[in-house]
Amino acid sequence: MxxxxxxxxxxxxxxxxxxxxxxxxxxxxxxxxxxxxxxxxxxxxxxxxxxxxxxxxKKLNVCFYLYDGIEVLDFAGPLEVFSYAGCNISIVSKTTDPLRAQGVLKVLPTYSIENAPPADIFVTFGGNDDVAANDPEVIKWIQSRIPDTKYFMSVCTGAFILGKAGILDHKTVTTFHNSIENLRKALPNSTVLADKRFVEDGNVLTTAGISAGIDGALHLVEKLRGHDAAIQIAKQMEYDKWVPGEGLVVKK
Structure with missing residues (x-):
């Protein structure tokens, strides 16, 4: 039986x-x-x-904040990574008026700061970053998103935008190699490191310039989706520069 x-x-x-x-x-x-x-x-x-x-x-929602004069690869590289990871990516600017990346590539934002959806990950990028960093309305809007955002990420001099919003206060961060000293002056209460592809401190991830944004995005995918997913995305992109664990993760 x-x-x-x-x-x-x-x-x-x-x-x-x-x-x-x-x-x-x-x-x-x-x-x-x-x-x-x-x-x-x-x-x-x-x-x-x-x-x-x-x-x-569940698909993650990612907000890319763009502005006139943004660096193309700063946002295009991470966009490729998050897209392969199956994320919902919202392209947001102050208005939905066309903007130009590096004065060449025309970009049409999908949302303005008036109607942008909430996001799990909020990302800023370099280029003519003063356009956003010195705009009180934009900075106030970014600050309003702090309670509902799980991770903040900056690529290159996009760190100055997050810094102006107070998000990098008392954090260990990095930026484009030519802007390290300027960021140290802008963030006297933060630790700004050179020679790091990216730095993760709590829920904030900052990267060095241009191509380093791909490394930072892959690191976030590895953290949220797993090592295998990040490896497959790097292979799909034929991005053999990425070395898992190469950046700095600040332990608290």
Missing amino acids: KRIISIALFTMLTAFASAQTYVCPPCNGPSCDTLTFTQPGKCPHCGMKLIKKEEEI
Whole structure:
């Protein structure tokens, strides 16, 4: 009798396992996100490890704050990373008027500071950062988002924008190598480090210039989505510069 029950239980569990649905973690890939699989393994399109559908991860909302004169790669690199990670990315500026990145690339913001949705991650970037850092209305708006934002991130001299909002006070941070001394003057109560690709201090992540923003974004993805997800994204981007654990994580 016990043997019959054991066989029946094994058959039931086997049938349950075979009925499981597996999906690719959200990566915004048109060939990935709508597919389902009946067996574990890797996605044939992006190579990411399949997960059970009931374990599917909630998409993170990311706010990119842009302004006229922004550095292209500062935001384009992290945008690529967060997009592959399946995040919902909102492009926000003070208004929805067209802006130009480095005076060349025309960008149309989707939202203004009047209607931008809440975000889990808020990111600022370098370039002509004074446009945002010296605008009291923009700084006040950024400060209003502090209670509902899980992580703040800056790339290059975008640190000056977060600094003006008080978000970098008493933190250990970094920025573009040519702006280290200026940031030290702007943030006398903070520790500003040179020669770091990125620095994570609590819920704030600051990166060095331009391409270092990709490293910072991958670090956040690794933290929130896991090591395998970040590695697969780096491979997909053919970004072999990234060395996991290369930045500084401040321990408190």
